[in-house]
Amino acid sequence: MTSAKPAPRVAVVGAAGWAGSRHARAFAAAGADVTVLVEKDDRAYPLAQELGAVLAPGIEELRPEHADLVVVALPATIQPAICADLLNRGFRVLTEKPVAADAEGAAVLAAASGVNERLMIGYTLHQHPAASLASEWVGKNEVITVSVRSVAHKQNVDSWRADPKEGGVVVVNGIHAIELVSSWFDGDPKVLATSSSSSLYGSPVPEHVVTALEFPPGVLFNLQTYWSPWQEPQGLNQGDWSLTIDVLARDGRMLWSNDTVHVWNRDGGHETQSFAPSDLFLRQAEAALKFCTGEAPAVTFTQALRATAIADAVVAAAAYGVKDVVAP
Known part of the structure; x- marks a missing residue:
């Protein structure tokens, strides 16, 4: 025994x-x-x-x-x-x-x-069950534009989040979308334009950022990320985070909104797949225990560093009003 x-x-x-x-x-x-x-x-x-x-x-x-x-x-x-x-x-x-x-x-x-x-x-x-579905769909399609709206519920923006060295909402929340979308495309994206605001909470960091980037194949990536004092009706992590990823391709469209994925084909076909709300921290813990036994992580240091370099360029563009910043 x-x-x-x-x-x-x-x-x-x-x-x-x-x-x-x-x-x-x-x-x-x-x-x-x-x-x-x-x-x-x-x-x-x-x-x-x-x-x-x-x-x-x-x-x-x-x-x-x-x-x-x-x-x-x-x-x-x-x-x-x-x-x-x-x-x-x-x-x-x-x-x-x-x-x-x-x-x-x-x-x-x-x-x-x-x-x-x-x-x-x-x-x-990456632990959300829709992530692999979305990545597979993008890999099979000629993407034109990716538009993301990422909203994190925060009653206050204080403590370490209010430290300018932490980068504001782009680095704390928007980085999720930056990392995932950048994993779909090769090359260093160019920051075309960025605007930011700190008016909602009055903190010393960017609280609301809108940015437009372009990957070398000509794919446009539009990102809106902000902290919100209002909790939305639906969202990831028990409603703390509302995420929408809208991908427009030559032959179709994919819309990932929190726990639901819609796919439209050029011929008019429409499919919907919904997932039960899940604890992403629990799913990540389960993946990390497999990592302990030798499995590769979903995001490597190299990919994470690339996402951080892109976020650097967005933060710089927001701070100085610079356009056409190549990242990294």
Whole structure:
């Protein structure tokens, strides 16, 4: 009789934050043993009690016997150095998107040991069951334009989100769409025009950004991304995030709106596929546990870095009113 295989051990860095706590609970629900919560103060104590985890004040406390995977859920300006340290010590790491607040910040990760093998970037959009369907459809069609509306519900824009070094809504929310759409096309896109506003919350960062890019094949990519104090009736992550991706091609159109995908053919045919709402953090945790056993991540460091470089160009265009910026 063979003994049961022990559950994978997971440590979460930044466990008291919104994303960190969701990661911790998601991994527990996926069957992992959440062994350590890393937080500089006692804010994560109730969560540690709930999950039966040990609290640690810093990553220096982590040892290989503590975790098969370390999840890092911190502001993007802080994550790269911490992830690099963990990688250099031999850990397998899942880091919250983006890979860094900007390409310059990601440079410290580029030189880390195992960055292309032991680092998974947490772009949860890839875990949605519609993502593979959309990517396959795009690959089979001659795309003309991709239009995205991405709205994240936030009652306030404060704390680290209000830090200009974090890049504003483009880097915090719009980067999801930038990463996915850029994975569909080759080459470096050109930023044609960008406008931004900080009027809704009055924070020191761009809260609403509209940008137009063009990929070398001539594909136009229009993105509207903003934070909203109003929660929409439907959305991903329990209604926190409303996403619409509208792809116009020569022979058809695909509209992905939250949990529903519509496809129209040139001959007038129309198909609809709807998916039950799912917890993208849970689906990502399940994928990350497979990553622990050697499976490749949905988003590699190289692809995440490309998305960050594109976001850099959009942020620069928004700040300076520059047009025709090639990214990266």
